[in-house]
Amino acid sequence: MKQIKLGTIGSGVIVRAILDNVNVTEGIYLEAVYSRSEEKGRELAKTYGVGKIYTDLEEFLSDKEINFVYVASPNNLHYEQTKKALLHGKNVICEKPLCPQKKQVEELAALAKEKNLFLVDATPTAFLPNLQKIREWLSQIGRVRLVMSSYSQYSSRYDKLLAGEIPNVFSPDFAGGCLQDINYYNLYLNVALFGCPKSAVYYPNICRTGVDTSGIAILQYPDFVSECAAAKDTWGVNTVQIQGEMGYLYIEGGANGLADVRLVTREGEQSCNLQEEPDRWRIEIQNMTRMLLEEAHEAFERQLSTASDVIGIMETMRKDAGILFTGET
């Protein structure tokens, strides 16, 4: 692949965080934007220096200059928009969580493979060098017995919810809720490091819309237990602790970002941060672009498989906890 010519779907904060970094990365360029609103599309296109704006999805997907579509719409739209883009012969980079249901992820993965297209799961964690360091250091803490992850991020949209509105992120119509949005990162780190648990239970705080604003998931692995706490209605210290019989790992900043990693054993203590660049989206875009230009199909398939497992665990836990999205039974 020579270059990535991106078309974007959505005009929220994450699109801008990604495009700020596309603008400073070789090999990836913004070609066009799609928005439901001409005005929002024009503003986004102007900010990032392109002239092509679409308000019709079919026309956007028929643009022959676009070879990658970046999907950053509300969660419930990812499946349909990604499928359409793949059917139009476009490679896709899709925001997390890829879909509300595991069977949808599997269908999209099979479609991408059949068409020899990339389907990239845009969970930043997978692209962070500190993830490799954590994997390497795990062998030094002995048998893992406890994992505790905490990630709370008070949301301005929670204030809107309290004021009587229903923001997409708290709506069952848009596959919203804290598990999908925030606890996803805790679960992703667990699955990336340890694979799937043998069972998982979610204890949510559910709001009037029927989705969760915070909650705790308990993952039971064959040899240890893992607690994943997350909230959009509180704030606190975000950390991950992985405790073993011979030491522990302490990850500052929590599962989303993996900012700094500390290894403590009886022999002493060391810390490491392979991510001098603090912007995790810059690291994500730079590593993703390099991998795409190198056509690293197998690596992307492994990442997709991790995302699919996480989505399967979330789906089981939330349905067991009585959280159903619109149209689900």
Ligand SMILES: NC(=O)c1ccc[n+]([C@@H]2O[C@H](COP(=O)([O-])OP(=O)(O)OC[C@H]3O[C@@H](n4cnc5c(N)ncnc54)[C@H](OP(=O)(O)O)[C@@H]3O)[C@@H](O)[C@H]2O)c1
């Ligand atoms: N990787 C990360 O770190 C990260 C961070 C934040 C969010 N995300 C993910 O990014 C995605 C978008 O999140 P967000 O908070 O930006 O969501 P959002 O504000 O609810 O919606 C994103 C965009 O989708 C379009 N949209 C909104 N409502 C729509 C509707 N009813 N029908 C069709 N399009 C609609 C809007 O663009 P137009 O008005 O221009 O059409 C909007 O800007 C989510 O999947 C989220 O999980 C990832």
